[in-house]
Amino acid sequence: MQPLGAVLGALALVHSAAASPIQTPEIASRGEHVATSATVTNFKVSRNNTHINYAATIQVHPNHGKALVYTHATKGAEIPETSNFWDSPDPDLYFRFNRVPSAAHGEAYRLVLTDSHVIGQSINLAYISPAKEWSGKYGRVYTGDAEFKLE
Known part of the structure; x- marks a missing residue:
């Protein structure tokens, strides 16, 4: 049988080891805010002989700083079903489009901005x-609004 002092000392060691927190990496925030909406202005789509070119200015809310200009190009004379991510001055904001069936609009294009400034909490707007605002081959390319809100 061990003396009571030795048992209590061993229990104290076990308790202090169990009470110390396990060192796990914290989820780090790379930005101050998660986007709640964004305003798109100067949305343009133009065509040349080999490519379709896209451009937009996007202001993310709450304010992520100044409005950013996004650009992209796709090969060919027809608008594709989906675009890759557009060139972005912010490596944590991704803009793209894809064609989707829509019960409310028939066929439609969904323009999406993904904000990944907060790890584990990416937001799609x-x-x-x-x-019908996106034409096919040889016609006008985009006839919709140049300004709209992503929500």
């Missing part, structure tokens, strides 16, 4: 543009 979207705008649905009816496909």
Whole structure:
């Protein structure tokens, strides 16, 4: 049988080891705010002989700083079903579009901005543009609004 002091000392060691927190990496925030909406202005789509070119200015809310200009190009004369991510001055904001079936609008294009400034909490903000605003081959490319809100 061990003396009471030795038992209590061993229990104290076990208790202090169990009480210390396990060192786990904290989820780090790389930005101050998670986006709640964004305003798109100067949305343009133009065509040349080999590519379709896209450009937009996007202001993310709450304020992520100055409005950012996004650009992109796709090969060919027709608007694709989906775009890759547009060139972005902010590596944690991703803008793209994809064609989707929409019960409310028929065929449509969904323009999506993904904010990944907060790890584990990426937010998608979207705008649905009816496909009739996006023309096919050789016609005008985009006839919809140049300004809209992503929510």
